[in-house]
Amino acid sequence: MRPASAADVEAVAELRARVLRADLERLGRYDEQRVRQRLRDGFAPAHTRVIEVGGVFAGCVALRPAADAHWLEHFYLAPHRQSSGIGTAVLRAVLERCDRDGTRVRLNVLQGSPARRLYERHAFTVETEDPVDVFMVREPDPTSLPGNRGYPWQG
Numbered sequence: 001m002r003p004a005s006a007a008d009v010e011a012v013a014e015l016r017a018r019v020l021r022a023d024l025e026r027l028g029r030y031d032e033q034r035v036r037q038r039l040r041d042g043f044a045p046a047h048t049r050v051i052e053v054g055g056v057f058a059g060c061v062a063l064r065p066a067a068d069a070h071w072l073e074h075f076y077l078a079p080h081r082q083s084s085g086i087g088t089a090v091l092r093a094v095l096e097r098c099d100r101d102g103t104r105v106r107l108n109v110l111q112g113s114p115a116r117r118l119y120e121r122h123a124f125t126v127e128t129e130d131p132v133d134v135f136m137v138r139e140p141d142p143t144s145l146p147g148n149r150g151y152p153w154q155g
Helices: 006-026 034-043 086-101 113-120
Strands: 050-052 056-065 071-076 104-111 127-131 134-137
Touching: 006 034, 006 050, 006 056, 006 071, 006 104, 006 134, 034 071, 050 086, 071 086, 086 104, 086 113, 104 113, 113 134
Parallel strands: 071 104
Antiparallel strands: 050 056, 056 071, 104 134, 127 134
């Protein structure tokens, strides 16, 4: 992963449109322009990392700080790179950082998205949901906090 720059916004917007299309169409919410513009409007290079495989753009992930948590946003992986373990490795790295900092993580995923299973495997639970989005939260793993050395009964 490398830090994102403002120059990455169009590649990320295109990837978002490709990755979300099927789910948004299923939900009756796909708009070719809006899906890209929402990314452009919320793109913050300072909180975004670009995922590269062999030096080639493969995806991105953002972790935006908020008052009571970090928001995991814009986590997209090129379709031909999905189900290869890359997404799991990236998510694990992001969550390990949050665990070390003792930070809660929030995200939202589209209803019916297969990505929800990935998040559930990493201890995210449903906080609320509506007809389009499922809002999930993950508390920091106390065994990862400094001084715990992996044993939940030590502090």
